[in-house]
Amino acid sequence: xxxxxxxxxxxxxxxxxxxxxxxxxxxxxxxxxxxxxxxxxxxxxxxxxxxxxxxxxxxxxxxxxxxxxxxxxxxxxxxxxxxxxxxxxxxxxxxxxxxxxxxxxxxxxxxxxxxxxxxxxxxxxxxxxxxxxx
Amino acid sequence: xxxxxxxxxxxxxxxxxxxxxxxxxxxxxxxxxxxxxxxxxxxxxxxxxxxxxxxxxxxxxxxxxxxxxxxxxxxxxxxxxxxxxxxxxxxxxxxxxxxxxxxxxxxxxxxxxxxxxxxxxxxxxxxxx
Numbered sequence: 001x002x003x004x005x006x007x008x009x010x011x012x013x014x015x016x017x018x019x020x021x022x023x024x025x026x027x028x029x030x031x032x033x034x035x036x037x038x039x040x041x042x043x044x045x046x047x048x049x050x051x052x053x054x055x056x057x058x059x060x061x062x063x064x065x066x067x068x069x070x071x072x073x074x075x076x077x078x079x080x081x082x083x084x085x086x087x088x089x090x091x092x093x094x095x096x097x098x099x100x101x102x103x104x105x106x107x108x109x110x111x112x113x114x115x116x117x118x119x120x121x122x123x124x125x126x127x128x129x130x131x132x133x134x
Numbered sequence: 135x136x137x138x139x140x141x142x143x144x145x146x147x148x149x150x151x152x153x154x155x156x157x158x159x160x161x162x163x164x165x166x167x168x169x170x171x172x173x174x175x176x177x178x179x180x181x182x183x184x185x186x187x188x189x190x191x192x193x194x195x196x197x198x199x200x201x202x203x204x205x206x207x208x209x210x211x212x213x214x215x216x217x218x219x220x221x222x223x224x225x226x227x228x229x230x231x232x233x234x235x236x237x238x239x240x241x242x243x244x245x246x247x248x249x250x251x252x253x254x255x256x257x258x259x260x261x262x263x
Contacts, residue, residue: 040207047199054195055220058188066181070224070238078219079196080230080248081212114211120244124221 002092002109002126004029010126012117014084018107019045021053021090026107036112048088048110052077076124085118087111089127148254149174152235155250157242159225161235164190175236189227189234192218216256219244231255 007016008029015036017028023046030036052074059071076089088110096105111123152161153174160175164186171186196215204213217230226244228235230251237247 035211037207040203040210043203043206044212047203050199051192051196051218054192058192059220059222062184062188065184068181068225071220071222071227074220074222076219076221078221079200079212079215080217080219080252081200081210081215084211086212120219120248124244 002129004109006126007109007111007123010111010113010123011119012114013111014114015041015112017041017045017110017112019049019088019110020107021049021093021105023047023049041112044086044112045108045110048077048079048086049108051079052088052090052108075128078120080115083115085113085115085120087113087120087123087127089124091128146172148233148251151250151254152233152247155237155242155247157238157240158247159236159238160185161233162186163233166190166194166232177236185227185234185236189229190232193229193232216252217248219248231258 004016004018004027007013008031014032015028015030018026020026025038025042025045028038028041055074055077059074063069063072073094075091076087079086088108090108093105109127149161149163152158160173160177162171162173162182164171168190171183173182177185196218200213200215203210219226219228224239226237226239228244228247228251233251233255235247235251
């Protein structure tokens with residue numbers, strides 16, 4: 001699976017972190033400790049967990065109301081901040097669920113990137129790549 | 135186009151531009167106060183209205199969360215938020231300021247669409263009015 005160290009190798013990466021569905025920060029790597037600290041990552045993890053849940057609710061509702069498909073299950077949520085962006089993914093968890101491994105779900109993964117160098121598609125590829133399969 | 139268009143030529147210009155991009159299904163704009171929206175593309179008026187409401191609600195929520203984040207950890211580089219993206223297995227919705235874009239993952243490029251939206255909308259006021 002994508003590792004925190006691999007995520008930190010993405011263009012413009014400033015920090016990588018993993019967290020539970022409840023938002024609890026489990027582990028992290030910080031490339032710029034003068035700009036990012038674990039407290040910020042913990043708050044960010046809670047914020048991202050909340051927004052992944054809301055996006056999942058909206059995706060299910062949208063697909064029911066419109067009969068359109070393609071949003072559920074939500075694979076990633078991205079916050080585009082003023083100078084930084086955060087990409088988080090729970091796809092690896094979905095793969096575990098679909099393979100019946102619900103008792104040992106892996107954590108959500110996230111990466112903080114500087115906007116001016118951020119490559120969102122590279123972040124998705126790393127977070128969602130086949131190497132992330134259980 | 136929606137029946138209650140937002141009168142903003144710049145926003146409608148970026149909406150038209152987005153519709154020329156590969157994979158874009160629909161794009162539109164909503165008023166932060168929630169009383170108007172406009173759109174172009176392959177959505178019904180009712181579905182565009184629902185999309186506008188969901189995008190507006192998420193934008194307002196993220197703005198509030200960003201302010202809380204900034205209060206607890208100032209100068210992080212995240213506040214104020216410029217937008218957000220939700221990516222599903224087949225489609226993605228991308229929002230910058232009060233403009234939304236729905237596109238097909240197989241044909242569209244988030245990097246390209248986001249660059250286009252940010253170029254057009256980065257100077258827009260951060261006031262959610």
